[in-house]
Amino acid sequence: xxxxxxxxxxxxxxxVFLAIVKFIVGLASGSVxxxxxxxxxxxxxxxxxxxxxxxxxxxxxxxxxxx
Numbered sequence: 001x002x003x004x005x006x007x008x009x010x011x012x013x014x015x016v017f018l019a020i021v022k023f024i025v026g027l028a029s030g031s032v033x034x035x036x037x038x039x040x041x042x043x044x045x046x047x048x049x050x051x052x053x054x055x056x057x058x059x060x061x062x063x064x065x066x067x
Contacts, residue, residue: 002059004055005052005055005056005059008048008051008052011048012045012052015042015044015045015048016045018038018041018044019038019042019044022034022035022037022038022041026038
């Protein structure tokens, strides 16, 4: 696994952890701002997943030859 894919996986794990912590704190405190930040972190998880898929696809060779 190359460095870019590793960085994407680490970013995804951190975003999931932050989203969970923010969600718990937001519910416990009743803070709408913290809950909205949790949603933002959740969206970061989705983007990191899409980045990983894009890197995976770009590392594959071309399936067609162009003349």
